[in-house]
Amino acid sequence: MKKALLSMALAIVAPFAWGQVSETTTTTTTTEGNGTITEYTPGSEIVLRESSGPRHYRFGKTVSYVTRSGKVLDEDTVRTRVKVGIPVRVHYVGTGDNMLVDRVILDED
Numbered sequence: 001m002k003k004a005l006l007s008m009a010l011a012i013v014a015p016f017a018w019g020q021v022s023e024t025t026t027t028t029t030t031t032e033g034n035g036t037i038t039e040y041t042p043g044s045e046i047v048l049r050e051s052s053g054p055r056h057y058r059f060g061k062t063v064s065y066v067t068r069s070g071k072v073l074d075e076d077t078v079r080t081r082v083k084v085g086i087p088v089r090v091h092y093v094g095t096g097d098n099m100l101v102d103r104v105i106l107d108e109d
Helices: 001-020 075-081
Strands: 030-040 045-049 053-069 086-091 098-108
Touching: 030 053, 045 086, 053 086
Parallel strands: 053 098
Antiparallel strands: 030 045, 030 086, 045 053, 086 098
């Protein structure tokens, strides 16, 4: 009788003992930089003259280009409007040499 009760108790508890879920949380911080474009290689890199000096940013896999009011720019507009000498803000992920831009915001509409 004791063995039967012990067996039933173990059968009830066992799924909880082996079925525990492990959870890992990763935090990604998006940061913003702003300045005037001094170098621009589409799809590769952008260099901004910021108050602290020049800063190099690499482009991520997907980059969106928008105006200050939030209007998304198409490829033709990006080719004509994004160039050396214009002020922009960039949203990027990472630090140091691993700053990957995911959004470029033109400071004009």
